[in-house]
Amino acid sequence: MTLSVWRYSHLVLAVSSSIFILLAAVTGSVLALEPISNRIQPxxxxxxxxxxVAEFTHTLQQKYAEVISVEIDKNSWVTASVITKDGADKIIYIDxxxxxxxxxxxxxxxxxKFATTLHRSLFLKGIxxxxxxxxxxxxxxxxxxxxFLILKKQGGVKGFFKPIVKESFNPYYHTVxxxxxxxxxxxxxxxxxxxxLEQFSIIPSAKIVHQEDTLFAEEPVIPVSEFKVFKNIKLSEVRKIEYPFAPFPESYFLVQLTNKEYLxxxxxxxxxxxVNYPFYVILTYYSTLFHTGQGSIVWSIVLLLASIGILFFMYSGFSITLKRRKxxxxxxxxxxxxxxxxxxxxxxxxxxxxxNALYSELLRLGKKAYLAELNSYKSYKNMQHLVVMTSTYGTGEAPTNAKKFKALLNTHQQGAKFNYSVVGFGSLAYPDYCKFAYDVDTMLQAHPNNNRLADVFTINNQSLESFNQWLLAWSKQENLNISLPKAIGSKKKRKTYAFTVTKHTKAENNPDDTFCIYLKPVEKVKFTSGDLLSILGEKDQRERLYSIGKWNKNELVISVKRHQKGSVSNRLQNLAVGNKISCGIVKNKAFHLPKKAKEALLIATGTGIGPYLGMIRQNTAHKKLHLYWGGRTAASFELYKNQLETQQQAGNLTSLHLALSRxxxxxxxxxxxxAANGKEVAQLxxxxxxxxxxGSIGMQKEVTKxxxxxxxNHLKKPLSYYQNKGYILMDCY
Ligand SMILES: Cc1cc2nc3c(=O)[nH]c(=O)nc-3n(C[C@H](O)[C@H](O)[C@H](O)COP(=O)(O)O)c2cc1C
Incomplete structure (x- = not known):
């Protein structure tokens, strides 16, 4: 796969230094604990x-016969070398x-000790x-x-501070x-x-030279507690005090602070x-503090998290790379x-x-198929069928391995006429949904010799269900007897639970062949409105997803359209109250009504109303919820009418707007x-x-437009502004 310069550098650097970084991060994590354990010492x-310093020196003078030196380390431990009143030499920590x-x-x-040596020199000294x-x-x-990778991923400097869209665990947390x-x-x-650099003497070591005063004054004699300079220095600034070694005027106090020293x-x-210390001496002091975390529990904890973080980056980075290598x-x-x-x-x-799944399926059918990245587009002598499958990245841009496609398309000509289809992989969490797929479609439309089979087909969040829908439609157009490739069908095995049917309506009572079915898990299962119920087809084992409305504490409702040949929709319709069915739950956090929401527009067409039935029923806090629902006729709405009117009377639903097209x-x-309520919508x-x-992608497109x-018009900002802030939630298929 084509890699961008930044990704390539990121990867090469990481691979080349991985062992050393691993050791540094592990030992760094251990060493970050040292300042923390030091801080809790007495x-x-x-x-x-x-x-x-005046008070301190005075106290020591009273307490000990003689003080030789005092050192204050980065843990704020005060070590004194003293001679006690009974004449003993001691080095002690003092209060x-x-x-x-x-x-x-x-x-x-x-x-x-072990971790320090390993961290500093790997027990190999200079090398x-x-x-x-x-x-x-x-x-x-x-x-x-x-x-740079984050900037690229987030579409620029502003994007750096925007929330990251959660796709899968490793890329998401690697970035966050x-x-x-x-x-x-x-x-x-x-x-x-x-x-x-300092250890290798590339940074010069400091030579401190004092220009001593030649007048060795012995008078007036002032007690140390009255020394002006000592009164002005706080002990927190001091690193070391050396006491005069003899009672002669040419023997001084040497007081070393972080940035200077005095005689x-x-x-x-x-x-x-x-003498003021040169800049690099101060830099060394602070570098040590920041590198080791000594002296600050908070910074030590940050360093600990950074070290653990580095280990996580190694794991997640390599697993992302392995996935890409596939x-x-x-x-x-x-x-x-x-x-x-x-x-x-x-x-x-x-x-x-x-x-790859499509490719292997074509080979299985005995077709001659060729896979290539968009960036390696060439002329294909015998091409009769072209399928472009592309994601969108950044802010509606081409992924890295497709950036050159536009230029290549004009360079390489195709001999024969060919059918083409474009499948866009994207995420509705982004304002420019599958934009690059639409761009490719436009480019191909302008290309001679093509036969466009259908509009761009978009797939949200790598939905297998949508992919299968496209595959079936495409194989029909191309006259192929394709089935969902096994590799794809078995991609995810979900945990399933037994649910009992508690109630359902009849599809034949609804002009659109739609019904509601109410299910209760046999064991306790967690779900909420907006999550998805996964049911596998008995024959094809293909997953169908239905948006859940949380009906009661441990009961859900789904709204289902019965398809003539739909095995799952017919199976659901034919279940009797008390029957059991095995279902999985797909958490769909991106489509939960946020707790902090005070007001919301709930927009749906057809069975898209499913999650809202639960959200409205659960809205006992009486948040302002406005439902916009689109269907064909008043009879289509009968299925939900009583329930929604009851909820409106209870104050759980603020307003109901019906668009009955026929x-x-x-x-x-x-x-x-x-559009007619534009002002109110803008205000909300x-x-x-x-x-x-x-609801459907078609409706989503029109509504977002x-x-x-x-x-x-009303807020002078595009919808994407609010979408990026997380105020627009979509679950469309
Ligand atoms: C940083 C980032 C930006 C994305 N930008 C868009 C976008 O603008 N429009 C869109 O429809 N999808 C966007 N997506 C979603 C991807 O296109 C989608 O997850 C796709 O399935 C990824 O396929 P790939 O791994 O083959 O690139 C973005 C994903 C990420 C991680």
Missing amino acids: YTTGDLDQIT PKTGDSLGTPKETSPVF GRFFVGLSSLLLCLISISGI FGKWLLIPILIVTLTGVYLS INQFNGDIVSQ SRIKNKYKKDNCDYVILIGSENGNTFYFA EQAQKIYVQNLL IKSKGYILIC VLDTICK
């Missing part, structure tokens, strides 16, 4: 910024407020350090290429966690690179010399010998799955009603109301 004193001993320094735990530094750099580059952990990972890798006269507290094309016949050509446009490999001379559809959208659309016009 030596940690949190109020160093409340104590001045900076009282000067009391808190214990003696202990060796670092062997686990942390190990080199590889660790290099992998830090590579991880930094991987993160940068990742930023990538966004969250980007900054910590960049910080940890950049500081890692910096610290490595202080021990008698009068004058600053004898001050998209490799293996052709049995040469391109010019084939009369069937299947061209694929795919970004993440899903479309290949369907294309009840008057001029046809009226839901989109016409919406403006006040953060939700719009739900359920009208909604787009309403938004542009």
